[in-house]
Amino acid sequence: MVKLTIIGRIRDGMPLTQGLRYVNEDYNNIPFYKQHAEFILKEISRGSLALNPKMTIRLDHQHSFNCLVDSGVCFITLCDSSYPRTLAFHYLEDLRHELEKFQGDQLVENITRPYSFVKFDSVISSIRKQYVDTRTQANIKKLHANSGQELNIIVESLSTVVKNRKQLDYREKVVMAPQAVSLMWSSRRLKIIALKWTPIGIAITVVVTLLLWASLVMANYVALCS
Known part of the structure; x- marks a missing residue:
């Protein structure tokens, strides 16, 4: 099941929209998932993650983030690990196509506040409904159409991403410390x-x-x- 969706701008790592929530969602865990999705978006923005068009970041044994990067925008969705990855990326591709309709006046580039692209929230919710049930005729057709094809997706664990970020932060502190002392005395x-x-x-x-x-x-x- 698609549980969470965030669309963000890669240039500065700003989340633009997240879609509407549903009554049956686990509200206690949504902030936790959202925080990790924003972290992944920030890491992609920093260039810490390999900028592959399609990535899957494993959160734990039960959930995974699927990411689609295109034209300076990152589409992230959290799904159950049992949810077909092919459908997850079909869902993100549908969002990408819909977002292109809003790009005429470079609306995405002009957004200045996080999650202020509320016009797209309802679009996310509408498309999401099409992918809730994997057994619909349309979704089964998509699964069969992509069976046996190589998706060319980079798979990484979130724990590895967090570990790499800590190492990079430590290296930056080590490099910047002598410079800070030098600047102080100069x-x-x-x-x-x-x-x-x-x-x-x-x-x-x-x-x-x-x-x-x-x-x-x-x-x-x-x-x-x-």
């Missing part, structure tokens, strides 16, 4: 402070050294006199 304010206080610091060091030397000389003189 700032104009610190240069002014250094020019102002360095001579004073040197003078204080010299005075303290002379006082210590004088105290040692006096101590030796007193010892000799006694």
Whole structure:
């Protein structure tokens, strides 16, 4: 079953629309699924995932995200693992075709707020209804038409994607740390402070050294006199 759908812009990883919810959906888990779908969209936007037109990201043994990338837009749907992957990508292709009808004025590129493309929510819901039952004549026909064909889909687990993101974040911190220190010491304010206080610091060091030397000389003189 198709449980969740998100369409996002790859350029900045912004989710544009997610479709309407149904009464029989598991509301307790929807925020959890949505968060992971947004994470996948962001990783595709960052280029951390191989930019293949079709990808399947396994969430767990029960669910998988199917992703279709085309013309700067990413279509993501969460399905039961038992749901035919062929139908899942047919569903995403149908969404892609419908979205093309809205692209005349570059509406997708002009959207500035997440999930504000509400005009497309009803379109998602309408197409989704066609794929809820895999046993309909239309869906059986689609399955038979694609039987034996290679879908050319990259399959990855979400845990691997998360692990790769953590490693990339760590590497970025290691690389940026010396640069941050260098930038801090190269700032104009610190240069002014250094020019102002360095001579004073040197003078204080010299005075303290002379006082210590004088105290040692006096101590030796007193010892000799006694």
